[in-house]
Amino acid sequence: MTLATIPRYDRSRVDEIGDHAVVVGASMAGLVTASVLADAFTTVTIIDRDQLPPDPDTRRGVPQAIHPHALLSAGRATIEDLLPGCTEDVISAGGVITDFSSDVHFYDEGGFLANGPTRTETISVSRPVFEHVVRERVSGIDNVDIRSNCHCADYLLDDGGTTVEGVRIRQDGKRSELRADVVVDATGRASRTPAWLENHGYTPPAVDEVQIDMAYSTTFVERPADDRRTYLCPPASPRTRGGMAAPIDGDRWIVNLQGIHDETPPTDRKGFVEYAASLPVPQLKQLLDEHRWATTDIEYYPFPSNRRYRYEALDRFPDGLLVVGDAIASFNPVYAQGMSVAALEALVLHHRLADGRDDLARRFFERVAPTVDIAWNLAVGADFGFSQTEGPKPRGTAFFNWYLGRLLRGAQTDGVLTDAFVRVLMMERPPTTLLRPGILRRVLTPRWRPGGSEQTRLPDHQQEQPSSTGGR
Numbered sequence: 001m002t003l004a005t006i007p008r009y010d011r012s013r014v015d016e017i018g019d020h021a022v023v024v025g026a027s028m029a030g031l032v033t034a035s036v037l038a039d040a041f042t043t044v045t046i047i048d049r050d051q052l053p054p055d056p057d058t059r060r061g062v063p064q065a066i067h068p069h070a071l072l073s074a075g076r077a078t079i080e081d082l083l084p085g086c087t088e089d090v091i092s093a094g095g096v097i098t099d100f101s102s103d104v105h106f107y108d109e110g111g112f113l114a115n116g117p118t119r120t121e122t123i124s125v126s127r128p129v130f131e132h133v134v135r136e137r138v139s140g141i142d143n144v145d146i147r148s149n150c151h152c153a154d155y156l157l158d159d160g161g162t163t164v165e166g167v168r169i170r171q172d173g174k175r176s177e178l179r180a181d182v183v184v185d186a187t188g189r190a191s192r193t194p195a196w197l198e199n200h201g202y203t204p205p206a207v208d209e210v211q212i213d214m215a216y217s218t219t220f221v222e223r224p225a226d227d228r229r230t231y232l233c234p235p236a237s238p239r240t241r242g243g244m245a246a247p248i249d250g251d252r253w254i255v256n257l258q259g260i261h262d263e264t265p266p267t268d269r270k271g272f273v274e275y276a277a278s279l280p281v282p283q284l285k286q287l288l289d290e291h292r293w294a295t296t297d298i299e300y301y302p303f304p305s306n307r308r309y310r311y312e313a314l315d316r317f318p319d320g321l322l323v324v325g326d327a328i329a330s331f332n333p334v335y336a337q338g339m340s341v342a343a344l345e346a347l348v349l350h351h352r353l354a355d356g357r358d359d360l361a362r363r364f365f366e367r368v369a370p371t372v373d374i375a376w377n378l379a380v381g382a383d384f385g386f387s388q389t390e391g392p393k394p395r396g397t398a399f400f401n402w403y404l405g406r407l408l409r410g411a412q413t414d415g416v417l418t419d420a421f422v423r424v425l426m427m428e429r430p431p432t433t434l435l436r437p438g439i440l441r442r443v444l445t446p447r448w449r450p451g452g453s454e455q456t457r458l459p460d461h462q463q464e465q466p467s468s469t470g471g472r
């Protein structure tokens with residue numbers, strides 16, 4: 001499910017259904033989840049083992065935060081509904097509103113996509129600023145308490161072994177317990193819930209792992225305040241190198257180089273520039289050459305695999321426990337889905353809370369799976385464009401990749417196709433909308449395309465040969 005297919009947040013639908021909910025993890029998934037739990041529980045406590053910084057800053061528990069974190073429009077709209085005012089706060093903190101159709105230059109299948117006919121706005125900001133803004137908004141909710149330096153050591157299970165009744169914590173060297181009606185695991189990709197389930201006699205969820213051996217190197221350059229240019233050139237088979245640049249707070253561009261399947265983007269300045277020069281778009285190297293670097297640091301991050309736990313398929317799961325965010329699924333970061341999926345999951349949870357506490361986990365996992373499916377199939381589907389990608393391949397991947405390759409080549413001259421693609425990429429609409437007759441006709445019958453219309457942005461870069469199979 002996408003933004004278009006999940007009903008909008010409506011606080012009046014939810015009654016109080018319990019005294020206390022505990023959320024473990026105060027990163028993006030934990031924060032947005034706590035915001036919807038606050039409608040249904042007298043008190044919500046979010047705990048995080050990190051000392052949460054008073055100002056926007058990186059921290060140990062979210063090591064990926066120095067790297068680019070694009071927020072898809074579905075995530076932005078959902079977070080704005082859940083926490084009104086976030087967008088304004090981000091802009092006040094130096095974030096930049098970008099329009100995909102005019103500010104974003106997306107390169108794929110050998111060319112830049114043409115401008116789309118409609119605006120698709122999103123906010124471009126560094127992850128520490130965004131997390132800080134969301135944390136401030138959530139901490140401003142009367143019945144939400146956020147505790148730093150509070151490590152969850154274990155879940156508390158009732159004598160019958162069927163219900164989680166709270167968490168065992170370690171805070172400031174002291175051990176204690178927090179009793180709760182509902183505990184939410186928002187501890188990210190390294191979640192211990194699968195192992196915990198196994199240790200307590202439950203079958204752990206099956207895991208789908210799609211190996212991509214992805215790596216990021218990231219730095220920052222100075223940016224004129226009104227320059228919102230964004231370049232996206234993700235790796236696309238057979239090209240294992242990619243890169244992007246986006247405007248962020250502090251009048252900077254974040255410049256990020258990517259390598260998939262053991263391609264390693266360098267962390268020294270000379271190597272970084274040479275790697276940028278090897279991409280089919282010259283603009284990233286130009287940014288690095290023409291603008292002063294805002295730092296001498298180049299940060300590296302390896303990301304081995306897409307990983308998804310199939311909680312929705314479990315027959316038995318303890319009452320009182322939920323799992324959200326990266327702890328359910330983490331995706332190749334190039335597709336920028338994680339925070340938006342977490343927001344959509346919170347929206348799904350909101351609607352499940354409206355139906356009370358009975359059987360909450362089963363109802364939540366069942367309804368969240370279609371949202372995760374869409375993000376998962378888009379991410380791993382594209383990753384399977386590389387023959388080196390290993391793991392369970394979603395049904396229909398070969399056809400979808402063939403079709404999408406054709407659509408993207410068409411979108412280089414047809415802004416209507418760009419628009420259709422961007423709505424899906426942004427998780428606003430489901431991928432099936434790409435098969436609607438009006439789109440299908442433009443994809444399969446090039447004479448329907450307006451080649452060379454005023455919507456067309458002519459690429460001023462070195463051309464790359466589209467792959468003959470249409471594989472991405």
Ligand SMILES: Cc1cc2nc3c(=O)[nH]c(=O)nc-3n(C[C@H](O)[C@H](O)[C@H](O)COP(=O)(O)OP(=O)(O)OC[C@H]3O[C@@H](n4cnc5c(N)ncnc54)[C@H](O)[C@@H]3O)c2cc1C
Pocket residue numbers: 024025026027028029030047048049050060061062064067068069070071072150151152153186187188189216301303324325326327333334335336337338339340342
């Ligand atoms: C390199 C990279 C780039 C990315 N780029 C994007 C992007 O462009 N757009 C996007 O939407 N997403 C992106 N993501 C994904 C995004 O970072 C996550 O989806 C997002 O942070 C939500 O994750 P989460 O809240 O589930 O977990 P995390 O962000 O991993 O946070 C887990 C939290 O749990 C806490 N914690 C862990 N264990 C315990 C414990 N025992 N007790 C108490 N606290 C605990 C940690 O301190 C941390 O705060 C990227 C990821 C990576 C790796």
